[in-house]
Amino acid sequence: xxxxxxxxxxxxxxxxxxxxxxxxxxxxxxxxxxxxxxxxxxxxxxxxxxxxxxxxxxxxxxxxxxxxxxxxxxxxxxxxxxxxxxxxxxxxxxxxxxxxxxxxxxxxxxxxxxxxxxxxxxxxxxxxxxxxxxxxxxxxxxxxxxxxxxxxxxxxxxxxxxxxxxxxxxxxxxxxxxxxxxxxxxxxxxxxxxxxx
Numbered sequence: 001x002x003x004x005x006x007x008x009x010x011x012x013x014x015x016x017x018x019x020x021x022x023x024x025x026x027x028x029x030x031x032x033x034x035x036x037x038x039x040x041x042x043x044x045x046x047x048x049x050x051x052x053x054x055x056x057x058x059x060x061x062x063x064x065x066x067x068x069x070x071x072x073x074x075x076x077x078x079x080x081x082x083x084x085x086x087x088x089x090x091x092x093x094x095x096x097x098x099x100x101x102x103x104x105x106x107x108x109x110x111x112x113x114x115x116x117x118x119x120x121x122x123x124x125x126x127x128x129x130x131x132x133x134x135x136x137x138x139x140x141x142x143x144x145x146x147x148x149x150x151x152x153x154x155x156x157x158x159x160x161x162x163x164x165x166x167x168x169x170x171x172x173x174x175x176x177x178x179x180x181x182x183x184x185x186x187x188x189x190x191x192x193x194x195x196x197x
């Protein structure tokens with residue numbers, strides 16, 4: 001066997017297994033219509049219409065999407081507008097701009113990232129279920145439930161706002177209550193003014 005046959009050919013890329021493949025719409029391409037994929041999708045160009053991705057949808061810097069989007073997970077570094085349904089984690093990075101009505105299980109917005117529109121957060125149970133689906137879609141294996149919440153939060157926290165409310169949940173009792181065990185923290189003791197003579 002010669003040394004030449006044992007070395008890989010330069011410029012030849014081995015095909016990726018189907019479960020690891022990713023579709024790409026490059027920066028010179030535009031799609032107008034309906035696009036469906038069961039794998040990850042990276043968009044560097046422009047998409048208008050309807051987009052369904054059962055993997056991770058990556059909106060690259062400079063990309064523009066104006067569509068009804070349904071994806072397992074989304075990373076936004078370009079521009080995304082329309083109606084967005086994310087079954088798992090939606091991440092808007094520092095260069096990302098999202099102008100949309102959004103329904104998602106988890107939302108992360110990096111400093112500099114912009115979100116304009118209506119955001120609807122899913123319940124804890126639905127978030128766990130959809131994150132497991134998204135993890136299976138992106139890794140090809142079932143995720144472990146370790147560290148994942150499996151039951152509803154206590155009624156006192158879960159029912160602070162009506163279901164589907166787009167507002168942040170507050171703590172019961174407001175800010176005036178001091179939680180038990182915080183008396184020993186600096187500044188926790190409040191001295192009352194003594195009445196004057």
